Amino acid sequence: DLINSQNVNQAALVGKNVTLSCAMKQNGVDILHNNHQPKKYNVTWKHTPVHSQKSINILEAEIDTQSHPRLVHTADGNKYFTSAKDASLIVLDIDLTDAGLYTCLVQGDSLLKNSTADLFVLLSPQCHNLIPSFTYHNGDVNQQTLFDCNVHYRGNKPPIILWKHDKQELNTGTDYHNNTFAMATLSFKPDKKYDGYRFLCLVEYPSAKFLTACQTKPPLQIYFPVHLNKMIIKPQADEYVYNSGKSINLDCQASGNPHPKYRWTFKPKGDNSAETILAMKPRYTITDADKRNEGTYNCTVTNNINGTLFIDTQTKYIKINVKQEDNTTPNPTTSAGVSPYAIGAVICAVLAVILILVFVILGMKFRDQCFLMQMRDKRTHTRLTRDHDENMDDQEIELLDESLQSSVRTDEPQYGRLKLYWEIPRKDIRLVEEIAAGSFVEVWKGKMKKYPNSSEIQKVAIKKLIENATEQERKFFLGEMEVQKMLQPHPNVILLIGCYTFHEPWLLMLEYAQEGTLYEYLQYSRPGAQTVQISSNSVHHKNINSHRLLAIAAQVVNGLMHLQKFKLIYYRLKTSNILVGRGGICKLTGFGFPHEITERNQYENDTLPVECMSPESLKEQIYNYRTDIWSYGVLLWEIIHFGLSPYLHLEREEIEDDILSGKRLERPPHCSEDLYQLMLDCWQEDPMKRKEYPDILQVLSNLAADHSLHILLDSLPETCKFTQAV
Numbered sequence: 001d002l003i004n005s006q007n008v009n010q011a012a013l014v015g016k017n018v019t020l021s022c023a024m025k026q027n028g029v030d031i032l033h034n035n036h037q038p039k040k041y042n043v044t045w046k047h048t049p050v051h052s053q054k055s056i057n058i059l060e061a062e063i064d065t066q067s068h069p070r071l072v073h074t075a076d077g078n079k080y081f082t083s084a085k086d087a088s089l090i091v092l093d094i095d096l097t098d099a100g101l102y103t104c105l106v107q108g109d110s111l112l113k114n115s116t117a118d119l120f121v122l123l124s125p126q127c128h129n130l131i132p133s134f135t136y137h138n139g140d141v142n143q144q145t146l147f148d149c150n151v152h153y154r155g156n157k158p159p160i161i162l163w164k165h166d167k168q169e170l171n172t173g174t175d176y177h178n179n180t181f182a183m184a185t186l187s188f189k190p191d192k193k194y195d196g197y198r199f200l201c202l203v204e205y206p207s208a209k210f211l212t213a214c215q216t217k218p219p220l221q222i223y224f225p226v227h228l229n230k231m232i233i234k235p236q237a238d239e240y241v242y243n244s245g246k247s248i249n250l251d252c253q254a255s256g257n258p259h260p261k262y263r264w265t266f267k268p269k270g271d272n273s274a275e276t277i278l279a280m281k282p283r284y285t286i287t288d289a290d291k292r293n294e295g296t297y298n299c300t301v302t303n304n305i306n307g308t309l310f311i312d313t314q315t316k317y318i319k320i321n322v323k324q325e326d327n328t329t330p331n332p333t334t335s336a337g338v339s340p341y342a343i344g345a346v347i348c349a350v351l352a353v354i355l356i357l358v359f360v361i362l363g364m365k366f367r368d369q370c371f372l373m374q375m376r377d378k379r380t381h382t383r384l385t386r387d388h389d390e391n392m393d394d395q396e397i398e399l400l401d402e403s404l405q406s407s408v409r410t411d412e413p414q415y416g417r418l419k420l421y422w423e424i425p426r427k428d429i430r431l432v433e434e435i436a437a438g439s440f441v442e443v444w445k446g447k448m449k450k451y452p453n454s455s456e457i458q459k460v461a462i463k464k465l466i467e468n469a470t471e472q473e474r475k476f477f478l479g480e481m482e483v484q485k486m487l488q489p490h491p492n493v494i495l496l497i498g499c500y501t502f503h504e505p506w507l508l509m510l511e512y513a514q515e516g517t518l519y520e521y522l523q524y525s526r527p528g529a530q531t532v533q534i535s536s537n538s539v540h541h542k543n544i545n546s547h548r549l550l551a552i553a554a555q556v557v558n559g560l561m562h563l564q565k566f567k568l569i570y571y572r573l574k575t576s577n578i579l580v581g582r583g584g585i586c587k588l589t590g591f592g593f594p595h596e597i598t599e600r601n602q603y604e605n606d607t608l609p610v611e612c613m614s615p616e617s618l619k620e621q622i623y624n625y626r627t628d629i630w631s632y633g634v635l636l637w638e639i640i641h642f643g644l645s646p647y648l649h650l651e652r653e654e655i656e657d658d659i660l661s662g663k664r665l666e667r668p669p670h671c672s673e674d675l676y677q678l679m680l681d682c683w684q685e686d687p688m689k690r691k692e693y694p695d696i697l698q699v700l701s702n703l704a705a706d707h708s709l710h711i712l713l714d715s716l717p718e719t720c721k722f723t724q725a726v
């Protein structure tokens with residue numbers, strides 16, 4: 001029988017092996033393989049190269065379908081093989097000249113078979129992000145981006161080249177040269193939102209339904225001039241007036257590509273000519289402020305686009321109020337040049353001598369035993385009735401922080417029931433170093449005794465209520481403390497160790513999170529980062545991989561589930577408000593009952609992080625665990641971007657508009673559809689439809705099985721990668 005010839009087409013990259021089937025099917029049955037009768041055939045394979053009329057015999061073999069499948073090779077011993085099983089042709093290590101038609105001829109007792117296969121061979125397509133062209137207009141950059149995608153090929157038909165972004169096809173034409181080279185150019189005005197996106201180039205060979213994709217490298221770079229978004233000064237103070245002795249954090253937040261460079265400068269009060277450079281990074285901290293720190297602080301940010309420098313700048317005047325004692329203590333010498341300490345010492349010595357004399361005389365005069373007994377009893381009595389703690393604490397406060405003596409508060413807080421347990425004597429607490437400033441707290445690294453009267457010391461974080469806190473802020477502070485007291489410990493929630501509220505300043509002792517905030521932790525460990533400078537210590541951080549990112553996301557859900565059990569919600573769920581302890585364990589901090597969080601957000605309305613807020617929080621100031629789920633979706637986005645916040649280039653109003661109009665953040669190029677779906681499930685408009693925490697946890701653990709397919713770190717937007725030491 002002569003079996004109808006069939007075309008079986010293939011396409012392959014140079015260097016690969018291909019198998020060309022002899023397609024011996026009759027009425028859908030593979031006649032060579034499925035026939036149980038022992039049969040012997042002769043097979044001949046011929047090759048007709050592209051643009052050639054001549055065919056060459058490349059393989060001849062006798063095959064026995066009942067023998068064990070084995071490879072038979074003839075002719076060029078290293079290149080062509082046929083399978084004893086089905087007479088298919090295996091071509092090893094193909095190159096461009098292997099393209100063309102392959103014909104298979106099978107001859108048996110009653111069989112004559114002839115089929116052809118068309119082989120298309122190509123070199124891996126290459127994509128290039130060509131140097132963009134720039135024009136400048138009104139201080140803005142007009143950038144035209146150009147990509148090319150080209151392919152060297154051989155085949156009886158030319159390939160088609162397509163550019164795609166996500167599922168969208170982008171219009172381009174393809175140029176062909178000598179039937180061996182094709183190129184498609186894509187030119188467009190890029191939009192900021194495309195930054196870091198993958199533009200795919202697909203080479204399609206029509207008859208073979210063959211597809212290859214190449215991702216542009218480097219990713220699309222969209223340059224835009226630097227913009228100083230905001231300057232944040234913390235702690236907040238009316239008119240930027242601060243008391244001396246304070247630590248003040250100045251933060252400058254800018255956007256731009258290339259990455260902005262920062263410069264903080266300072267002009268002291270009344271001397272505009274003397275400008276000093278303070279720092280070349282986004283944050284500058286004034287520690288222990290004094291009158292010399294009063295003046296104009298300026299943050300200048302710059303970036304350079306193709307040789308053109310863009311600048312943005314902002315200034316703030318900071319006033320320092322010097323306290324009375326600051327004026328008197330520094331150089332205590334009298335006009336005559338004699339130190340008042342010396343005078344004081346002389347007076348004390350004289351008084352002491354007089355006292356001794358008085359005692360000696362009294363002793364001689366009142367030798368009566370009974371009188372002395374009475375005296376002793378009286379003294380003991382007074383000592384016992386005095387509040388021991390207060391006495392000790394006063395001394396301790398004096399020892400640790402002299403400025404606090406004046407503001408001793410006498411009305412005790414209303415936390416009687418547990419107070420005896422949680423309260424820690426002030427003498428057992430030491431404030432060591434101020435590490436951060438919250439809205440109305442100073443955060444200190446500290447030490448405290450582990451148990452009363454023990455010599456064991458533990459490291460703690462101490463939140464200290466600021467000196468001039470408002471009534472409302474006191475309430476928030478105590479509220480946070482009260483909530484912490486009732487909460488059962490959980491590994492993903494920061495642990496309350498104790499508090500001190502006998503006198504102001506009130507203190508809250510918490511488990512110390514040594515890796516800082518999750519934002520800092522992710523930033524230090526982002527791809528490319530190795531060593532970072534924290535204060536004067538060099539700290540090495542391991543780079544985080546995709547599995548770790550998912551584990552972090554899961555730890556946060558664990559903590560949130562624990563809070564939910566106690567009907568608590570989070571205060572501003574963001575990477576900058578989550579702490580990381582030893583071993584990279586996430587610890588939640590800052591939560592409360594919904595009505596408390598609502599009140600606090602209303603009070604601190606100016607600093608609302610709109611980028612992570614749900615539509616109902618924005619519209620109606622509703623905060624509950626379902627609004628936390630929304631924020632959690634944004635937190636996921638932040639985690640896979642190593643702490644970067646979304647919408648960096650948008651103003652607050654624009655972000656709100658986006659969220660309220662139902663727009664959602666787009667799928668990041670390095671995020672799988674499944675992981676993105678989880679984010680979308682958190683961003684359901686209808687709060688009741690949002691995914692619940694246990695379900696989120698389930699999805700995360702499923703994704704963790706093939707984590708590297710869900711967070712493609714190789715495709716991480718450039719802006720997330722490490723560029724310079726922090």
Ligand SMILES: Nc1ncnc2c1ncn2[C@@H]1O[C@H](COP(=O)(O)OP(=O)(O)OP(=O)(O)O)[C@@H](O)[C@H]1O
Nearest residue numbers: 436437438439440441443461510511512513517590
């Ligand atoms: N337990 C801790 N261990 C280490 N650092 C901490 C701890 N608690 C707080 N911090 C540091 O202090 C900063 C401010 O603390 P926290 O966020 O709790 O205060 P806040 O009152 O909520 O302030 P804000 O409103 O600015 O977020 C944190 O960003 C972190 O850097």
Ligand SMILES: [Mg+2]
Nearest residue numbers: 438576577590
């Ligand atoms: Mg905070």
